[in-house]
Amino acid sequence: MRNESELPGFGATLMGAAVLALAVTLAGGCGDDPEIIDDPPGNDGGQDIPDGGTDGGVQPPPDTAFAAVRFNTNGTLDTSFGSGGVTLVDVGPGTASARETLWSAARDSTDRIVLFGHSKGTDRLDVDRVVVRLSASGAVDTAFGTNGFSTLNLSNLGDNARNGIVQPDGKIVSSGYTSQPTGVGTQASNRVVLTRLNDDGKADTTFGSKGVVNSMPLQPADPLNTEWGMAEAYAVGHQTQSGKYVTTGYGRTAPSGQVDLVSFRYTSAGQLDTSWGTNGTFLLDVVGDNDRGRNLVVLPDDRVFMVGSGTPGAQNVDAMVLMLTVDGARDTTFSTDGYKLFSFGRPEEAFFGAAVSPAGDRVAAAGYLTGGGQDDDALLLLLPVGGGSGTDFVQPVPISESANDRFWAVAFDSAGKAYAAGYLTEGGDNRMIVARFNADGTRDTTFGTGGVATHNVVQAGLEEMARAVIIQSDGKVVIAGTVEKK
Structure with a gap:
């Protein structure tokens, strides 16, 4: 059993424009195009697993676009979607350091598709948050925002968009973080940034400040210490019974050093909720090394299932899942410590995708293994929860035995089958993939090839x-x- 600790008493929050006097602009319209590969170097005191498309030290291409592809229920390309089965969304020209990057997508009650990502700021090299909506059939929904786009510019600072959700009432919430000045010399610090849009793509001004929550709950332990730590929100979830928002990500209370998985909860109006965890913060430190939250889903009973990675030993990053109660305590009915680590003998293993079945009785996580002189392999977890039937399934599920393949996302269909999506590299060329799995973790061979x-x-x-x-x-x-x- 591995040791961990929770943060004893940090919970104060600084809200958005009121503190840093940021000129927050939330408006529809196309930016241009950028990308930051996972996390900017030096921001978190730890080495991130590299993103696909940059393996082998290859310089990323200077310009990219969002893409959506639809398959029929049997895995064949659905050519009625978009243009021949594909919709490309070009937010604008990019550079090698600032490009369009899509991080997640969600659907609303009418099957419209909402894309979450970031793009190069107009006439600037920093990154702006972008939300795009497509019709159910893949056309850009020009009634959303301005011509289908909603863009957030935080005072010309580089904004790192991450995952987002669509609520049952149509409101759209995105998560991420932005490095911002602390007011001490040239020091800057990553802060949690959440946005909420109305169904029409305009800022929901009842949330935070002008639709934006700009928050730094992890203040220094010493009140006289002016050196700030950092906090990031990789994902946000909505607790439907309370109407509150829960985040997962990672952070620390010092300007440098190791990071811990951190989670915060905000009210429906965007205020830090101090009843979550300890004074508004849940923190997980496995054994004093880097631990990270990457994604989450909220179960029907408002418990929160998080996925990411933990570090039980030097140079050994393990895939991790965590279950929290409705108020941010470790759920010991899930496991003795509330979390589970999984090791498959590779130096870096992590989950990035999370899902809960429609019935709420099973959860899934998707990710990958890398390092150790071997090709990257996709990783899948399927677990029954809350009295659900079936056995645990947690193991690598490589798409290729000789090429790199990774999963980034996972979802359930109405029949309870799991779909994991990512990419496969063959002959120096990446291609999008999605695999369908039965409840026991075997591939459903009636889908695709x-x-x-x-x-x-x-x-x-x-x-x-x-x-x-x-x-x-x-x-x-x-x-x-x-x-x-192209």
Whole structure:
């Protein structure tokens, strides 16, 4: 059993524009295009697992686009979607350091598709948050925001968009973080940034400040210490029974050093909720090394299932899942410590996708293994929860035995089958993939070829990966991600 600790008493929050006097602009319209590969170096005191498309030290392509691809229920390409089965959304021209990057996608009650990502700021090199909505059939919904786009510019600072959700009432919430000045010399610190849009793509001004929550709950332990720590929100979830928002990510109370998985909860109006965890913060430190939250889903009973990675030993990052109670305590009915670590003998293993079944009785996580002189392999977890039937399934599920393949996202259909999406590298070319799995973790060979559907949006492209998978109400499968522009 591994040791851990929770943060003893940090919970104060500083809200948005009122503190840093940021000129927050939330408006529809196209930006241009950027990308920050996972996390900017030096921001978190730890080495992130590299993103797809940059393996082998290859310089990322200078310009990319959002892409959505739809498959029929049998895994064949649905050519009635978009243009021949594919929708490309070009937010604008990019540079090698600032490009369009899609991080997640969600669907609303009418099967419209919402894309979450970031793009190069107009006439600038920093990154702006972008939300795009497509119709159920893949056309850009020009009634949303301005011509289908809603863009957030935080005072010309680089904003790192991450995952987002669509609530049952149609409101759209996105998560992420932005490095901002602390007011002490040249020091800057990552802060949690959440946004909420109304169904029409305009800022919901009842949330935070002008639709934006800009928060730094992890203040220094010493009140006289002016050196700030950092906090990031990789994902946000909505507790439907309370109407509150829960985040997962990672952070620390010092300017440098190791990071811990951190989670905060905010009220429906965007205020830090101090009843969550300890004074508004849940913190998980496995054994004093880097631990990270990457994604989450909220169960029907408002418990929160989080996925990411933990570090039980030097140079050994393990995949991790965590269950929290409705108020941010470790759920010991899930496991003795509330979390589980999984090791498969590789130096870096992590989950990035999370899902809960429609019945709320099973959860899923998707990710990958990398390092150790071997090719990257996809990783899948399926667990019964809350009295659900079935056995635990947690193991690598490589799409190729000789090439790199990774999963980034996972979803359930109405029948309880799991879909995991990501990419496969063959002959130096990445292609989007989605695989369908039975409840016991075996591939459903009635889908695609041997249980896997692939599509090459860009031939011989260095950058092409799916980061999201959505199952529409008719069972059709949409995957979305980032591709190199032709």
